[in-house]
Amino acid sequence: MRCRLEGGVLELVQGDITLQQVDAIVNAANRRLAGGGGVDGAIHRRGGSAIMEETRRRYPEGCPTGQAVITAAGELPSRFVIHAVGPVWRGGTHGEPALLASAYRHCLALAVANDCRSIAFPSLSTGAYRYPVSRAARTALAAVIEFLEEREAPELVRFVLFDEATYRAYAGALGENTGVSGSGRSRGPRSSG
Numbered sequence: 001m002r003c004r005l006e007g008g009v010l011e012l013v014q015g016d017i018t019l020q021q022v023d024a025i026v027n028a029a030n031r032r033l034a035g036g037g038g039v040d041g042a043i044h045r046r047g048g049s050a051i052m053e054e055t056r057r058r059y060p061e062g063c064p065t066g067q068a069v070i071t072a073a074g075e076l077p078s079r080f081v082i083h084a085v086g087p088v089w090r091g092g093t094h095g096e097p098a099l100l101a102s103a104y105r106h107c108l109a110l111a112v113a114n115d116c117r118s119i120a121f122p123s124l125s126t127g128a129y130r131y132p133v134s135r136a137a138r139t140a141l142a143a144v145i146e147f148l149e150e151r152e153a154p155e156l157v158r159f160v161l162f163d164e165a166t167y168r169a170y171a172g173a174l175g176e177n178t179g180v181s182g183s184g185r186s187r188g189p190r191s192s193g
């Protein structure tokens with residue numbers, strides 16, 4: 001599913017973030033930047049040890065929730081990995097929506113500051129951190145759309161959703177945000193619908 005907004009193009013695809021040929025991919029990291037499972041595990045496995053070496057050297061203090069840091073991408077097809085720390089879901093009354101939106105904004109700002117024309121996001125916080133996916137999708141898309149409209153960059157923002165249910169949640173939320181219907185489904189980085 002592809003949507004042309006005033007400030008750039010927004011895409012939803014189902015797939016694996018580590019295969020994306022974009023300038024920057026986003027990692028769903030933790031505050032210690034210590035690696036883990038899910039997206040984080042996949043990125044470090046495929047990208048090789050250089051990513052963790054750079055992370056330890058440049059960001060020994062880790063990264064606060066709601067923020068992000070950037071490294072090179074090792075053996076991955078992208079140029080950069082942006083390591084974002086989304087909130088752990090604790091019922092929704094601990095500032096989770098603001099922290100989630102902030103994580104997305106930090107990633108986009110880092111991408112623009114590093115001359116990235118394209119960026120791919122996973123669904124931050126909706127795996128190990130248990131953020132309800134339909135709520136996360138609404139917050140994530142609203143944050144990205146607002147950034148694109150304000151800054152008119154990066155040119156392409158792609159959400160790479162791992163499973164069907166997550167894809168559907170984002171497609172539904174994009175419809176709510178933009179009025180675009182979820183029928184224009186696309187798979188893989190090059191297709192559009």
Ligand code: AR6
Nearest residue numbers: 016017028030035036037038039040125126127128129162
């Ligand atoms: N490509 C795209 N999406 C993926 C991939 C992949 N290769 N693998 C999993 N997902 P999670 P979080 C989906 O748990 O909730 C780690 O241990 C997954 O199905 O990766 O932010 C970190 O070290 C889900 O929809 O991230 C942290 O400690 C989404 O990505 C913690 O987990 C996010 O799931 C972060 O938890």
